[in-house]
Amino acid sequence: MTDEVNTSDQQEESVTLLSITKQLYRLYRPHFGLSGKNLKRTLWLLGIILGNTLLAFALAFVNVSMASLMGLLSVPGVTYTGFFYAAAQCVAAVVSYGFLTGVDAWMASLLGSSLAHSINKSLEKRWTKTKAYYGTTLLSKNPLNPSQLMSHDNYELNRAVTELFDNFLTTVSNFAVGMIGLYMLSVPLEISLLSFSFAFPGYLVASTVIYALVYNSITNKMGNKLEDLQTTQRNMEGKIQSKVHHIKTHAEAIAFKKGTKYEHQSLMETIKQTKVFQTGSSKVRSLLSFITNLHAEFTSFFALLLCAPNIIAQRLSFANVLEIPYHFQNVVNFFTWKSDNFDKVTECAVTLKRMEEFNDTINEWEKIQKENAPHLQFSAGNKREIKIKNLSLKKPDGSPILTNFTQSIPKGKVTLLQGASGIGKTSVLRALAGLSPHARGEIQGLTEKTYFIPSHPYFPMDRSLLDAILYPRKQKATKEEIKKIKSLMNELGFKPQTIHDLEVVQDWFGHHLSDGEKQRIEIIAAIMAKPDTLFMDEATSRVDHDAKTDNKGKIERLLKKHLPQTTIIYTDHNPSEGTFCDNKIYLSNAKKTAAKRK
Structure with a gap:
């Protein structure tokens, strides 16, 4: 039994x-x-x-x-x-x-x-x-x-x-x-x-x-x-x-x-x-x-x-x-x-x-x-870098994920977090986004204007693609914003019918879009949000990596073009070999080792 x-x-x-x-x-x-x-x-x-x-x-x-x-x-x-x-x-x-x-x-x-x-x-x-x-x-x-x-x-x-x-x-x-x-x-x-x-x-x-x-x-x-x-x-x-x-x-x-x-x-x-x-x-x-x-x-x-x-x-x-x-x-x-x-x-x-x-x-x-809020401090820091000081992360059962992790991340640059599966990359992003309840340490230099793209795209129920892109904003989109969104969708290879149905309410999370298209919608949402800091957790894992379509390359170039001043911190199990990434941080054995590449 x-x-x-x-x-x-x-x-x-x-x-x-x-x-x-x-x-x-x-x-x-x-x-x-x-x-x-x-x-x-x-x-x-x-x-x-x-x-x-x-x-x-x-x-x-x-x-x-x-x-x-x-x-x-x-x-x-x-x-x-x-x-x-x-x-x-x-x-x-x-x-x-x-x-x-x-x-x-x-x-x-x-x-x-x-x-x-x-x-x-x-x-x-x-x-x-x-x-x-x-x-x-x-x-x-x-x-x-x-x-x-x-x-x-x-x-x-x-x-x-x-x-x-x-x-x-x-x-x-x-x-x-x-x-x-x-x-x-x-x-x-x-x-x-x-x-x-x-x-x-x-x-x-x-x-x-x-x-x-x-x-x-x-x-x-x-x-x-x-x-x-x-x-x-x-x-x-x-x-x-x-x-x-x-x-x-x-x-x-x-x-x-x-x-x-x-x-x-x-x-x-x-x-x-x-x-x-x-x-x-x-x-x-x-x-x-x-x-x-x-x-x-x-x-x-x-x-x-x-x-x-x-x-x-x-x-x-x-x-x-x-x-x-x-x-x-x-x-x-x-x-x-x-x-x-x-x-x-x-x-x-x-x-x-x-x-x-x-x-x-x-x-x-x-x-x-x-109980844990006082243990993770967020402060203004400076305009040059985001500092992570003595960050320690634990699982709900108390087992450690990271211990005394310290690192500096340059602002306005693209930084890749790398490491084996389960090492704590996503946990670091959660801590930076203020979503880790069992975190201790100090984060300096983050502003309120941040944006997070999760590994699994999110679409609000009974809403249009336009609502999903502007989520959680309730204010209606301007004509200029709609025009820009359609332009971005066109650049990222969306079908004309999908672009035409931008404001149509239906189950967009269902079978109307492929997994890769859903992730591209999240990218467009991030561009429209214009954040100071953008966190991306495997945000292009479902996007076609074929060299002919170059969908991942298009995404990276668009991010660089439309968010030139934004600090981007992301994880990717299959990072591209192009010039998108400015810095790399390697996580290993619950401790950090860092290597930077300009």
């Missing part, structure tokens, strides 16, 4: 209402208060609480009205006037109860939508503003994907929580009405045994509570088992999604390597493992459903069974007998609330756990940033 299959054996603790309440308090506390939009949510919350309090009184009014009507019907010689008056009271009570229920549900819906929007904004802000979208990929090999969390899961969680909260308040109010009703209807139960007589006042209340506790204990044990199975099933379903996404992302490579059978077997194995837990969940859910349905049908019978001695002794009226099952059910519902809403509670618990894991990961990233 795989680690995922054994997840159920490693569950920490059962989900309890107390643990969920604590999690919800931590989640919702920043979104309530007496200022701004928080005040609006606070008022809605108070409205829901007030609404359920009024519902309790309305319910009591309904019960009294129904009891009066039933009592009136049992009296001989009842008049139509008396009957219709009692019926009108019942209708008024039911309408009032229905109206309050509708208003209460409306406020719960408003609160759920507002909370979902507020929490989404908070999550998105933390994820993007702190660069956690980047940092979390460094902290874990399998970082939590927040896409579903910040869309479907978040909205479903808040909808479910507000519904459950409203339902719980209703259950509590009904419980209070039920307890009072049962106590008032509990004619002392008298039992004679030999020469002794015993009287049990309030026996209906005690019997109802005992029944509810026994039923709740049984359903809780089954619920905890179902919870473990559902959590593991959710993890396995996530693994299926990850594998399908992996196959989709690397479809061409898999097809070239003839890996169809391998991927099919791997995916089917995961699907089979998931089916085991789906089957287990279905069995437990079916048994739980059987017990729940049995309880629903048995409740009225058990209530009447408890009343049987007093019914036989004619100590309870017909109207009272009709009331008792209703009050009995309301009291039982309070104790069985979690099991009755088990699916929703479990879904909330699973989503809350994922949300806390997401927040914990961001907290870890923020902590690392805060």
Whole structure:
């Protein structure tokens, strides 16, 4: 069995209402208060609480009205006037109860939508503003994907929580009405045994509570088992999604390597493992459903069974007998609330756990940033060179990449970082760009106007090529800029149709462009940005190196032509032999050796 299959054996603790309440308090506390939009949510919350309090009184009014009507019907010689008056009271009570229920549900819906929007904004802000979208990929090999969390899961969680909260308040109010009703209807139960007589006042209340506790204990044990199975099933379903996404992302490579059978077997194995837990969940859910349905049908019978001695002794009226099952059910519902809403509670618990894991990961990233920020200093330096002083880099696990690396890089020149794969070339570029959380040392001479071309080109979603070139700028391009971009595209050998579609919105990262064309778009973006310093990490690795097309040579000449004053620092596993590079820095054995060529 795989680690995922054994997840159920490693569950920490059962989900309890107390643990969920604590999690919800931590989640919702920043979104309530007496200022701004928080005040609006606070008022809605108070409205829901007030609404359920009024519902309790309305319910009591309904019960009294129904009891009066039933009592009136049992009296001989009842008049139509008396009957219709009692019926009108019942209708008024039911309408009032229905109206309050509708208003209460409306406020719960408003609160759920507002909370979902507020929490989404908070999550998105933390994820993007702190660069956690980047940092979390460094902290874990399998970082939590927040896409579903910040869309479907978040909205479903808040909808479910507000519904459950409203339902719980209703259950509590009904419980209070039920307890009072049962106590008032509990004619002392008298039992004679030999020469002794015993009287049990309030026996209906005690019997109802005992029944509810026994039923709740049984359903809780089954619920905890179902919870473990559902959590593991959710993890396995996530693994299926990850594998399908992996196959989709690397479809061409898999097809070239003839890996169809391998991927099919791997995916089917995961699907089979998931089916085991789906089957287990279905069995437990079916048994739980059987017990729940049995309880629903048995409740009225058990209530009447408890009343049987007093019914036989004619100590309870017909109207009272009709009331008792209703009050009995309301009291039982309070104790069985979690099991009755088990699916929703479990879904909330699973989503809350994922949300806390997401927040914990961001907290870890923020902590690392805060602790390490003082150790990597950036200063103005001079206009002649960029100085790297005692730069030490580590991996997230603490193993060293570079130790006390010191080097001077002349400004306005092109410098190539060379070294074996894994020696730390990209890590140095990340440190210079301020993206290395585990860096120590000092960087002098860098300005704010820097530009980084990653090894894998980036294109924003649902945007045009023009937007991709100007990213992340939101200001519209001028006619002169568009003209220059088209000229650069023409010089770099783009097809006329691609140049014509510069402002067309489509999936440019898909199959509309080759990998080499995507990299050339990044080069054009760098030229348009006109940075003081340009970092390029294998920026031309996918560009055709054929001597006839000379695409790489065209790129290098364009960079020299349009960015003559820009300091260019780049890595390249296959550097050209031309005059593009002015200096070379060799990295070896976590220490530097340098050689310069003018």
